[in-house]
Each structure stands twice: as structure tokens, then as C-alpha cells.
Amino acid sequence: MQIFHTVPEIRNWRENNQRLAFVPTMGNLHTGHLQLIREAKRHSDKVVVSIFVNPTQFGVNEDFADYPRTETADCELLAAENCDVVFLPAVEDIYAANAQTMIRVSQLSQNYCGATRAGHFDGVATVVCKLFNIVQPDVALFGLKDFQQFAIIQTLVRDLHLPIKLIGLPTVREIDGLAMSSRNNYLNEKQRLCAPQIYRILQQARDNLIAGQSIFEIEQQAISELKQTGFEVDYFNVARRSDLQAATVDDKALIILTAVKLGKIRLIDNLWLDK
Numbered sequence: 001m002q003i004f005h006t007v008p009e010i011r012n013w014r015e016n017n018q019r020l021a022f023v024p025t026m027g028n029l030h031t032g033h034l035q036l037i038r039e040a041k042r043h044s045d046k047v048v049v050s051i052f053v054n055p056t057q058f059g060v061n062e063d064f065a066d067y068p069r070t071e072t073a074d075c076e077l078l079a080a081e082n083c084d085v086v087f088l089p090a091v092e093d094i095y096a097a098n099a100q101t102m103i104r105v106s107q108l109s110q111n112y113c114g115a116t117r118a119g120h121f122d123g124v125a126t127v128v129c130k131l132f133n134i135v136q137p138d139v140a141l142f143g144l145k146d147f148q149q150f151a152i153i154q155t156l157v158r159d160l161h162l163p164i165k166l167i168g169l170p171t172v173r174e175i176d177g178l179a180m181s182s183r184n185n186y187l188n189e190k191q192r193l194c195a196p197q198i199y200r201i202l203q204q205a206r207d208n209l210i211a212g213q214s215i216f217e218i219e220q221q222a223i224s225e226l227k228q229t230g231f232e233v234d235y236f237n238v239a240r241r242s243d244l245q246a247a248t249v250d251d252k253a254l255i256i257l258t259a260v261k262l263g264k265i266r267l268i269d270n271l272w273l274d275k
């Protein structure tokens, strides 16, 4: 496995290689990431993983400084998965000191996580676009836990005519249902015991939707139950999967999306359903 730190290094390597699959990450890898890498192999000759904690997607009061950086352990995991290349740039390699260009996927970035995390999705869209330009993959893989992020990247690829096939993989869960996330590492013992309730409440909402209960009631009920369980609720919404607009009774392909906080730790999850 080769480790590159600069853009010229990876560009130079890219020239001599055929079909490339790319898994962008912020490191602190868990089984969810490893599943992306295993799937990536099925679509390419070589697999590139980037590890870059992207400053522009963190708000001023968010956890950029504290975000877990575990590069040595990450590289060991990647080597064990027979990953071909790890791209580990410094912030200066990605953002020039006077960088002025940002990418915004306007409509899709406004709601849900975008409503409370101002600029977050502009940061994501910008870094993903830069990484796509640097690595020039044929295929890129993302986890669907961040469904809004995936929808934004799909729109970016379409709007900018990037010749990249996107693959989204289902959320990987712990045995008790908690969606895998690097942020789970911040949870204390009590919070960790509470966190799987997110998935339970999502499942209950899905069952109630199938049983015909109104979307408004389901959302209100879930919010109140999450609060009683000890979460601060950022949002809990039933949306259309196609465009993430609020769902109506006639919509068939739905997604239930939620973001909650336990203390300072923000967790997101979602569940799909087809009526």
C-alpha cells in the first residue's frame, strides 16, 4: 500500500492506473468504512482512500479540533484490507492560503442538517469536488447514513458533468442497532446505552407510517419520545427520497431522517421505506 501526501504524488500515480474506485473519509475508520472499501474492489482495479479532516465542513463551535485523528491505526486497517493507496494531505495541500472558490448545491443544502449547520454542506461539496479532481476516480463510494450528503454529491456530479459513478451503501449498525459513526467514540457509557433508541424510534415511526398514521403525528410522537429518552432533537422528518422534500400521503419512496444530540455529541440516522 502506498501513502501519498501531496497532489503531484497522487496525480503522477493516477496517470499509470486504470479503473479507480475512491472512498473519501475523515479517518477514524470503522466497519462501515471497511465495507465501502470491500465494495470498491468489486468495481475497480485499484482502490484509493483519502483521510482528510476537512476544516470547511465544521462550524466555529463544532468539533474540528477534537475530531478523532487515528491515522496510524487507520493505515494499518487499510493495509489489512489491501487498499492500494491512501491519500493523506495536509490542509495546505487542499486549500491554498487565499482559496476563494466554494461549491454550493443550493436547495438540497438548506434543510435538515443544513438548517443548523450553516455552511457545512458547502464545505462537504467543495472538498468532495476537489478530491474528485485530484484523484479522478471512475467510481466513488459513500455510506448512506449521511443520506443528505449523498444526495448533495449526486447533484454536484450531475450538475458539473463529472464522469464519476456514485455508489451508496446501506448504513452499517452495531449489534444493538446504533448506526456506526466515528462520533460514537465520544459517547460515555450512559450515552452509549441510550443511543440505540434512535434506531428503535425510527423503526417505530416506519411501522406507524405503514399502519397509516399521519406523518405529522408520527413526527411529533417521535420527537417527544426522543426528548423523554434524553436526546435534544435537531429534527425528525419524513421526506421523499427522490428530492428530500417533505413527504405527502401520496409519496411512496420515503426516508425518515433524524439528527439528535446527547450532550455535545450529534448523531444522525435514517430509515428507508417503500409504501
Ligand code: PAF
Residues within 6 Å of the ligand: 024, 025, 026, 052, 054, 057, 124, 127, 128, 146, 149
Ligand atoms: O462523510 C464524510 O466522512 C465526509 O463528509 C467526506 C465525504 C469525507 C467529506 O469530507
